[in-house]
Amino acid sequence: MAGGAAQPGAELLTFEKFLDSSAQRLTYGYGRRSLSELRAREFGRLAGTVYLDHAGATLFPQSLLASFTNDLMENVYGNPHSQNVSSKLTHDTVEQVRYRILEHFHTSPEDYTVIFTAGSTAALKLVTEAFPWVSPGTESSGSQFCYLTDSHTSVVGMREVLKVRGVTSIPVSLENMLAAGKQGEDISDPDCPVPHLFCYPAQSNFSGTRYPLSWIKQVKSGKMCPVSTPGKWFVLLDASSFVGTSPLDLSVHQADFVPVSFYKIFGFPTGLGALLVNNQLAVLLKKTYFGGGTAASYLAGEDFYVPKPSLTERFEDGTISFLDVIALKHGFDALERLTGGMENVRQHTFTLARYTYAALLALHYPNGAPVVQIYSDSEFSNPEVQGPIINFNVLDDHGNIIGYSQVDKMASLYNIQVRTGCFCNTGACQRHLGISNEMVKKHHQAGHICGDDIDLIDGQPTGSVRISFGYMSTLEDAQAFLRFIIATRLRPSEGQPLSQVTPRNAREPQLEVRAGSTPAAMDRHSLWPQEDASADSGVWNRLSTTVDAAGLHSSLSEAIETQHTQSEKSSGVFNWGPGTHVITNLYLYPIKSCAAFEVTSWPLGNQGLLYDRNWMVVNHNGICLSQKQEPRLCLIQPFIDLTQRIMVLRAQGMDPIEVPLEENSEQAQICQSKVCADRVSTYDCGDKISNWLSRFFGRPCHLIKQSSNFQRNAKRKQSKDQPSGETAALSLVNEAQYLLINRSSVLELQQQLKASNENGEEELLPIKDLISRFRANIITSGTRAFEEEKWDEISVGSLHFQVRGKLHKCHLVCPPQQTGSKKQDQRQRLGNRRQARVNFGVYLMHSFVDLSSPRFLSVGSHVLPLLKDNGGCHNLSASAKCRDVTA
Numbered sequence: 001m002a003g004g005a006a007q008p009g010a011e012l013l014t015f016e017k018f019l020d021s022s023a024q025r026l027t028y029g030y031g032r033r034s035l036s037e038l039r040a041r042e043f044g045r046l047a048g049t050v051y052l053d054h055a056g057a058t059l060f061p062q063s064l065l066a067s068f069t070n071d072l073m074e075n076v077y078g079n080p081h082s083q084n085v086s087s088k089l090t091h092d093t094v095e096q097v098r099y100r101i102l103e104h105f106h107t108s109p110e111d112y113t114v115i116f117t118a119g120s121t122a123a124l125k126l127v128t129e130a131f132p133w134v135s136p137g138t139e140s141s142g143s144q145f146c147y148l149t150d151s152h153t154s155v156v157g158m159r160e161v162l163k164v165r166g167v168t169s170i171p172v173s174l175e176n177m178l179a180a181g182k183q184g185e186d187i188s189d190p191d192c193p194v195p196h197l198f199c200y201p202a203q204s205n206f207s208g209t210r211y212p213l214s215w216i217k218q219v220k221s222g223k224m225c226p227v228s229t230p231g232k233w234f235v236l237l238d239a240s241s242f243v244g245t246s247p248l249d250l251s252v253h254q255a256d257f258v259p260v261s262f263y264k265i266f267g268f269p270t271g272l273g274a275l276l277v278n279n280q281l282a283v284l285l286k287k288t289y290f291g292g293g294t295a296a297s298y299l300a301g302e303d304f305y306v307p308k309p310s311l312t313e314r315f316e317d318g319t320i321s322f323l324d325v326i327a328l329k330h331g332f333d334a335l336e337r338l339t340g341g342m343e344n345v346r347q348h349t350f351t352l353a354r355y356t357y358a359a360l361l362a363l364h365y366p367n368g369a370p371v372v373q374i375y376s377d378s379e380f381s382n383p384e385v386q387g388p389i390i391n392f393n394v395l396d397d398h399g400n401i402i403g404y405s406q407v408d409k410m411a412s413l414y415n416i417q418v419r420t421g422c423f424c425n426t427g428a429c430q431r432h433l434g435i436s437n438e439m440v441k442k443h444h445q446a447g448h449i450c451g452d453d454i455d456l457i458d459g460q461p462t463g464s465v466r467i468s469f470g471y472m473s474t475l476e477d478a479q480a481f482l483r484f485i486i487a488t489r490l491r492p493s494e495g496q497p498l499s500q501v502t503p504r505n506a507r508e509p510q511l512e513v514r515a516g517s518t519p520a521a522m523d524r525h526s527l528w529p530q531e532d533a534s535a536d537s538g539v540w541n542r543l544s545t546t547v548d549a550a551g552l553h554s555s556l557s558e559a560i561e562t563q564h565t566q567s568e569k570s571s572g573v574f575n576w577g578p579g580t581h582v583i584t585n586l587y588l589y590p591i592k593s594c595a596a597f598e599v600t601s602w603p604l605g606n607q608g609l610l611y612d613r614n615w616m617v618v619n620h621n622g623i624c625l626s627q628k629q630e631p632r633l634c635l636i637q638p639f640i641d642l643t644q645r646i647m648v649l650r651a652q653g654m655d656p657i658e659v660p661l662e663e664n665s666e667q668a669q670i671c672q673s674k675v676c677a678d679r680v681s682t683y684d685c686g687d688k689i690s691n692w693l694s695r696f697f698g699r700p701c702h703l704i705k706q707s708s709n710f711q712r713n714a715k716r717k718q719s720k721d722q723p724s725g726e727t728a729a730l731s732l733v734n735e736a737q738y739l740l741i742n743r744s745s746v747l748e749l750q751q752q753l754k755a756s757n758e759n760g761e762e763e764l765l766p767i768k769d770l771i772s773r774f775r776a777n778i779i780t781s782g783t784r785a786f787e788e789e790k791w792d793e794i795s796v797g798s799l800h801f802q803v804r805g806k807l808h809k810c811h812l813v814c815p816p817q818q819t820g821s822k823k824q825d826q827r828q829r830l831g832n833r834r835q836a837r838v839n840f841g842v843y844l845m846h847s848f849v850d851l852s853s854p855r856f857l858s859v860g861s862h863v864l865p866l867l868k869d870n871g872g873c874h875n876l877s878a879s880a881k882c883r884d885v886t887a
Helices: 015-021 035-042 062-074 085-104 120-130 158-165 174-183 214-221 311-315 322-339 342-361 404-413 426-433 437-445 475-489 537-541 549-555 566-571 631-635 687-697 743-752 767-774 809-813 824-832 881-885
Strands: 112-117 144-148 168-172 195-201 232-238 257-261 273-278 295-299 304-307 372-374 389-395 419-421 464-468 583-588 597-599 601-605 615-619 637-641 646-651 654-660 669-675 678-684 701-706 738-742 778-780 791-796 799-808 839-848 856-858 864-868 873-875
Touching: 015 342, 035 062, 062 322, 085 112, 085 273, 085 322, 112 120, 112 311, 120 158, 120 232, 120 257, 120 273, 144 158, 158 168, 174 214, 214 232, 322 342, 342 372, 342 389, 342 475, 389 404, 404 419, 404 464, 404 475, 426 437, 426 464, 583 601, 583 856, 597 637, 615 669, 646 687, 654 687, 687 701, 738 743, 738 767, 738 799, 743 767, 743 839
Parallel strands: 144 168, 144 195, 195 232, 232 257, 738 778
Antiparallel strands: 112 273, 257 273, 295 304, 372 389, 389 464, 419 464, 583 597, 583 778, 601 856, 615 701, 637 646, 646 654, 669 678, 678 701, 738 839, 791 799, 791 864, 799 839, 864 873
């Protein structure tokens, strides 16, 4: 590997060595079709990004959208339920697409019918409602619904509908199915007409295991019954995950129901799926609700309804998404043109998965411990039994699992997109991770829900990491991911950085092969020096969220003269006595993700520091931009002038622009947005600032501000000392009102991140740069590194704050705040450190703040921590707290 000698186990398995060791013929790419040219032409938006979540949603090629758009621009498509010329064109085109779908699955209209749905989940719901279930009675125990425990949530959810009907639902394990297959004898009762349904996935969306399609014939013939019961068995094959990268031949494997979602195959359109129904069942399916277009005749004033004769007309309620259906034609065309067919896709994606699997297995720590634990039912021997999905957890050198959320956030540092959690497949997650039913319930009681980032509870994983390949995935994608694992787990000794492989700089193999920002300048009149300065309470009483700045300034004019000097503020270094906790720096961030505004003293509002994160920049769709998407946000420097009641924005190459601190209630344009899944009411700050931001970023942007009459409350549990009914109010922050970090902790981090430059000289990341990367509000001069993690409360003068949690180190992904560059070296050094603490800094909330008079935080103020130590909280004197905090 480039960059110096790596530690043992850090070598990347080369593709050539992998091919030489393979006993079977493997195919990479699509013959003479250049994969690199395909990526450049059709997926240019992937430049610099490694997308490995194709099992979640694959990506559409540019030519698909181009041809579809041209189609819409050149033709008039009307509602297919009408009789005019444009409607007839739509009807005929939709029918042609039905034929194309059946052709893709190697069948015909004589054997199968295509019913369009909103997706695979809607198709499963349709089966649940239409299958001819028989309720338990005196003559039989009724129908049975059996499903493989390795099934998607949407399959398991069918049982809730059937529970109301009295139909029994039975989960079946893989072991039970394999045992049933060994019996090899017909145990069905042909004289019993009671219908039963067995559902299983063609491919596990958790592990990529491909279950035998031969089960379909065996179950339908009665030679392999999921449970021993009289009746006739039908099979629902959940093909959603399978068909994205593999051909399905329904002429051979004649399942009764096959639900699919088309975005899994083409990437576009989303929200469109289909249920393929074996025509032999057409007369058995029952319809209850009827919608527009499904009735041959009915009366509004009498219970009279006759359904239309064809299966599609009976079950496609209302007007189908006909334009999306037309897009499928272009999807099939593009897929065939780019790959030559699904068999080629299957071979190509399997080769990538097998190579990555082999490379991961080869990675070991110097002590011999594996780097990952892979969850699989196969050894990736062939594409018949394994799809292009690898599910795993990363381990440390002691065999402990590293939480999937941490891995996910680290991957984002490398622009690698993976999927984490349980993937809507609790059954497979439990089986592979050894999670009992009792543990699932315990995890839920602990606050864990599906889709969150609580990855470890009592040291046990709640989920895992999944990567998956699509037809446009490349060897460079696989190797970039593997180098990410090596760089973060098997990092060479200091001064020997690993080289990075990105999709743009790695060699393409043969197409077919064998087998804190810079502080803004400040106006002295915007600084308030005293934390408990007196003021005209009449002014302050009117201002819980906002400030009448002119009145406040007038009442505190004398206090301004006692402020700290500009040189003290700029240096950020004060000569405090040993053993004390003192505020050394104060920052607010008026615009979310933009540069810091450093102050020596600043008033408090009921949401934190006054005007902290009151604004945010959004894109043309109203979505908040962060430095992850737009790192140049940190180059916009805000300055708040409380006297003139304005915020001035500056950026290199741009003229300064002013924004009023408060909205004009008569002209404000109210809009809705979201912050951390919370709905927030905001208003647009106008076209002038929008145009300014759009010029700077080179794309349409708007500046919006949280409405003064809107309150967003913190989700975290409030202090028992707060008055009943009161909750902490938040601005546009993610977690809490304040973030505090300890300068001693930063100094230790600086030492742990030291590296050697090209001349072999030791090099430290600048302390000011490190502090700015955390984007904290309060910097203290602690006596010991990380002692703040033991604090339960702090007091600053008469102000009291509750510690509300710790900052996860994923926030280190912020780029250098002085440049906004995406340079990887420092960001990787911050993230690669295996011995790094998981948390850094603490969140604070007001325990209670009385805003009947002005309250301030000031540089130089003493911070008094309070600890919770078994018996309760106690505060620490300045002389004793150093010893006690670290006890």
